[in-house]
Amino acid sequence: xxxxxxxxxxxxxxxxxxxxxxxxxxxxxxxxxxxxxxxxxxxxxxxxxxxxxxxxxxxxxxxxxxxxxxxxxxxxxxxxxxxxxxxxxxxxxxxxxxxxxxxxxxxxxxxxxxxxxxxxxxxxxxxxxxxxxxxxxxxxxxxxxxxxxxxxxxxxxxxxxxxxxxxxxxxxxxxxxxxxxxxxxxxxxxxxxxxxxxxxxxxxxxxxxxxxxxxxxxxxxxxxxxxxxxxxxxxxxxxxxxxxxxxxxxxxxxxxxxxxxxxxxxxxxxxxxxxxxxxxxxxxxxxxxxxxxxxxxxxxxxxxxxxxxxxxxxxxxxxxxxxxxxxxxxxxxxxxxxxxxxxxxxxxxxxxxxxxxxxxxxxxxxxxxxxxxxxxxxxxxxxxxxxxxxxxxxxxxxxxxxxxxxxxxxxxxxxxxxxxxxxxxxxxxxxxxxxxxxxxxxxxxxxxxxxxxxxxxxxxxxxxxxxxxxxxxxxxxxxxxxxxxxxxxxxxxxxxxxxxxxxxxxxxxxxxxxxxxxxxxxxxxxxxxxxxxxxxxxxxxxxxxxxxxxxxxxxxx
Amino acid sequence: xxxxxxxxxxxxxxxxxxxxxxxxxxxxxxxxxxxxxxxxxxxxxxxxxxxxxxxxxxxxxxxxxxxxxxxxxxxxxxxxxxxxxxxxxxxxxxxxxxxxxxxxxxxxxxxxxxxxxxxxxxxxxxxxxxxxxxxxxxxxxxxxxxxxxxxxxxxxxxxxxxxxxxxxxxxxxxxxxxxxxxxxxxxxxxxxxxxxxxxxxxxxxxxxxxxxxxxxxxxxxxxxxxxxxxxxxxxxxxxxxxxxxxxxxxxxxxxxxxxxxxxxxxxxxxxxxxxxxxxxxxxxxxxxxxxxxxxxxxxxxxxxxxxxxxxxxxxxxxxxxxxxxxxxxxxxxxxxx
Numbered sequence: 001x002x003x004x005x006x007x008x009x010x011x012x013x014x015x016x017x018x019x020x021x022x023x024x025x026x027x028x029x030x031x032x033x034x035x036x037x038x039x040x041x042x043x044x045x046x047x048x049x050x051x052x053x054x055x056x057x058x059x060x061x062x063x064x065x066x067x068x069x070x071x072x073x074x075x076x077x078x079x080x081x082x083x084x085x086x087x088x089x090x091x092x093x094x095x096x097x098x099x100x101x102x103x104x105x106x107x108x109x110x111x112x113x114x115x116x117x118x119x120x121x122x123x124x125x126x127x128x129x130x131x132x133x134x135x136x137x138x139x140x141x142x143x144x145x146x147x148x149x150x151x152x153x154x155x156x157x158x159x160x161x162x163x164x165x166x167x168x169x170x171x172x173x174x175x176x177x178x179x180x181x182x183x184x185x186x187x188x189x190x191x192x193x194x195x196x197x198x199x200x201x202x203x204x205x206x207x208x209x210x211x212x213x214x215x216x217x218x219x220x221x222x223x224x225x226x227x228x229x230x231x232x233x234x235x236x237x238x239x240x241x242x243x244x245x246x247x248x249x250x251x252x253x254x255x256x257x258x259x260x261x262x263x264x265x266x267x268x269x270x271x272x273x274x275x276x277x278x279x280x281x282x283x284x285x286x287x288x289x290x291x292x293x294x295x296x297x298x299x300x301x302x303x304x305x306x307x308x309x310x311x312x313x314x315x316x317x318x319x320x321x322x323x324x325x326x327x328x329x330x331x332x333x334x335x336x337x338x339x340x341x342x343x344x345x346x347x348x349x350x351x352x353x354x355x356x357x358x359x360x361x362x363x364x365x366x367x368x369x370x371x372x373x374x375x376x377x378x379x380x381x382x383x384x385x386x387x388x389x390x391x392x393x394x395x396x397x398x399x400x401x402x403x404x405x406x407x408x409x410x411x412x413x414x415x416x417x418x419x420x421x422x423x424x425x426x427x428x429x430x431x432x433x434x435x436x437x438x439x440x441x442x443x444x445x446x447x448x449x450x451x452x453x454x455x456x457x458x459x460x461x462x463x464x465x466x467x468x469x470x471x472x473x474x475x476x477x478x479x480x481x482x483x484x485x486x487x488x489x490x491x492x493x494x495x496x497x498x499x500x501x502x503x504x505x506x507x508x509x510x511x512x513x514x515x516x517x518x519x520x521x522x523x524x525x526x527x528x529x530x531x532x533x534x535x536x537x538x539x540x541x542x543x544x545x546x547x548x549x550x551x552x553x554x555x556x557x
Numbered sequence: 558x559x560x561x562x563x564x565x566x567x568x569x570x571x572x573x574x575x576x577x578x579x580x581x582x583x584x585x586x587x588x589x590x591x592x593x594x595x596x597x598x599x600x601x602x603x604x605x606x607x608x609x610x611x612x613x614x615x616x617x618x619x620x621x622x623x624x625x626x627x628x629x630x631x632x633x634x635x636x637x638x639x640x641x642x643x644x645x646x647x648x649x650x651x652x653x654x655x656x657x658x659x660x661x662x663x664x665x666x667x668x669x670x671x672x673x674x675x676x677x678x679x680x681x682x683x684x685x686x687x688x689x690x691x692x693x694x695x696x697x698x699x700x701x702x703x704x705x706x707x708x709x710x711x712x713x714x715x716x717x718x719x720x721x722x723x724x725x726x727x728x729x730x731x732x733x734x735x736x737x738x739x740x741x742x743x744x745x746x747x748x749x750x751x752x753x754x755x756x757x758x759x760x761x762x763x764x765x766x767x768x769x770x771x772x773x774x775x776x777x778x779x780x781x782x783x784x785x786x787x788x789x790x791x792x793x794x795x796x797x798x799x800x801x802x803x804x805x806x807x808x809x810x811x812x813x814x815x816x817x818x819x820x821x822x823x824x825x826x827x828x829x830x831x832x833x834x835x836x837x838x839x840x841x842x843x844x845x846x847x848x849x850x851x852x853x854x855x856x857x858x859x860x861x862x863x864x865x866x867x868x869x870x871x872x873x874x875x876x877x878x879x880x881x882x883x884x885x886x887x888x889x890x891x892x893x894x
Contacts, residue, residue: 252747295640373614393731461731
């Protein structure tokens with residue numbers, strides 16, 4: 001395997017005009033550039049969604065606060081949820097998959113580079129469409145602008161009767177358009193992993209990152225399709241006189257719930273499985289040991305994928321399903337705790353007996369393990385349907401799923417940013433700023449989301465723009481809001497670190513972590529063709545074999 | 558054990574003390590059978606998840622501290638371990654057994670709360686969710702009221718559970734009074750039911766728990782649990798027409814000649830609207846606007862003049878009356894006892 005590269009025509013690239021370089025980015029079909037576009041796009045929306053969260057928390061800092069009106073608050077939580085799920089976490093995961101999967105499997109690009117570009121721009125324009133509602137949605141009615149139906153948009157609140165103007169249409173179309181992008185990328189990831197692996201890389205020798213993204217992509221196809229179908233049905237209801245969800249004409253509000261959650265729950269795993277993928281690459285490298293129980297990790301993820309398709313109605317324990325249906329969704333939901341637990345134990349066993357280096361990516365991964373443990377256990381609490389009759393739709397649920405999405409997914413995402421930043425930029429980030437970011441964000445996260453469970457236990461429902469004094473909720477909400485400012489400070493340090501390191505950071509070299517997967521065998525940043533020669537691998541850790549010819553992995557696998 | 562569990566969830570034993578709840582809506586201060594069944598199950602679930610948490614948390618902490626890279630490190634790679642089928646089997650089988658145990662306990666509580674047969678002496682109530690208030694109808698007792706539900710207390714000698722049929726007039730809502738029962742949604746075109754049997758007299762609070770539109774936040778629930786004789790007296794008063802003098806007052810004329818009657822009912826008059834709350838016995842209620850404000854003459858007057866001052870985005874229109882008309886109309890409403 002060669003780490004040497006042929007000359008990259010950088011001199012001519014540098015001297016080209018801004019418009020030419022912009023054109024290169026817009027017209028690119030290079031998986032790395034598209035990956036970076038996905039990531040940059042998600043970071044912009046992360047800031048927007050974060051500002052929405054801050055505004056909501058200021059409104060809730062004390063009872064009967066008048067910082068924003070109820071109308072504005074309802075738009076804020078709708079936009080925050082929709083933005084964070086569809087235009088932050090999904091694109092950023094697609095971005096990392098795009099960038100890393102071909103590099104890790106020793107390919108020169110994705111299987112369908114043009115579909116790749118098409119998918120990115122569909123997602124990008126979907127997000128723009130959502131925010132165009134702020135200027136475009138007033139319609140003829142002078143009604144509200146941004147969507148205000150909640151991110152799961154329960155019928156019949158989305159019908160023409162209750163949602164005047166076009167705000168709901170913008171929401172529907174944004175998800176429809178970005179949904180096509182998601183499905184395109186998912187097909188691309190599957191085709192790439194199945195068809196483009198380098199010589200010697202059998203499925204059982206792929207990095208776990210590739211395996212987990214393969215399963216994620218399969219789930220995207222299964223989950224996003226019913227959502228897209230439901231969006232089209234909603235459009236038919238609103239404009240062609242359909243009655244799927246029109247309860248005043250015999251339609252069913254419950255059918256929408258089934259459609260939405262048969263998307264919505266696998267979607268959680270679409271978001272979290274790539275987070276598992278990051279952890280499965282980073283924890284071994286900083287523990288200096290191979291991942292413990294590789295086949296079991298693959299099997300557990302496949303099991304999660306299958307079981308996640310049969311748990312959706314645990315979001316609906318309070319809608320009056322029969323005892324038999326409730327009981328079925330209790331056991332299916334609790335069952336998913338088993339493979340998830342297996343994964344946590346395997347990461348634990350990977351660290352066990354290792355030599356753990358507390359670099360910033362590893363710090364975020366360790367925090368992820370603790371936090372994901374708690375998120376999983378509060379999930380088991382809500383899987384017990386009667387307990388969920390109390391906890392459902394309360395702030396306990398809000399705390400639980402933010403524990404998953406922030407404490408689990410966002411923490412591993414930060415780990416991934418720091419871990420692969422040297423590869424993507426060629427520069428090393430500032431470890432000091434990275435650790436400052438970690439501690440600020442850790443403190444903020446726990447102030448906000450630990451204490452957020454308590455008002456839920458004390459009867460505070462979600463999605464209320466204000467609350468009554470005397471319910472014992474005031475102090476907790478105050479603490480929760482304070483935590484948000486620590487998180488915001490952490491994010492600013494993170495962005496500052498990325499920018500500073502990009503322009504002023506030291507050169508990172510091709511393999512700063514002494515890591516084992518193929519992306520570290522090429523230059524940082526990798527040339528457009530990725531590898532000078534297509535590598536050949538014999539084990540799951542080709543670079544370990546290269547560095548330890550006396551003790552290669554292929555002897556044991 | 559239960560005390561330990563309660564301590565784990567954050568706030569000491571006071572958390573579960575029904576006499577001094579941390580909050581009038583504390584789910585750990587149950588006051589009726591369904592809420593108590595849920596409380597019992599929640600203690601079991603908290604104990605099991607708490608134990609798992611302590612074990613795994615300790616293992617994680619131990620491995621992070623014990624296996625950190627030391628300053629004296631020799632720079633060699635640690636032993637490369639690829640896995641162990643025995644260990645994998647252990648941490649698969651043990652969670653499976655725990656899940657099965659939790660599942661069976663949960664299934665039993667589902668059956669006991671959802672599968673209960675209707676009792677003959679139950680009070681039957683129909684609750685209808687509206688944007689953004691609650692309509693209550695007692696078909697067997699001939700009572701229609703709004704926002705403040707009255708039910709009799711239930712004890713072992715005289716069990717009088719309340720059985721509620723849940724309907725919606727518009728969007729989805731959810732009935733949640735945490736100390737009495739878990740929440741159940743009110744969904745248009747999809748009748749639901751729930752029940753509770755309050756064991757203690759008092760006012761129980763809650764609020765709509767399914768996002769239903771602009772004023773979801775101020776769709777508050779108040780359940781008045783009364784001794785049986787007091788409840789019967791309340792029923793008797795509510796089933797009478799409103800006590801109004803023989804002469805039509807100026808306020809009544811305004812009420813009956815403006816849009817008020819499109820939405821509101823006053824039994825025994827021409828007002829038959831059903832879009833808003835029944836006002837026949839308005840003054841028997843402690844609050845207006847679904848619990849958003851105390852029922853005082855000042856608040857009533859403000860509510861008619863400028864509803865947005867109390868509940869912005871509610872469907873009550875500002876009535877555009879002059880000062881004299883407002884005074885007269887408020888005076889009329891004050892007579893609806």
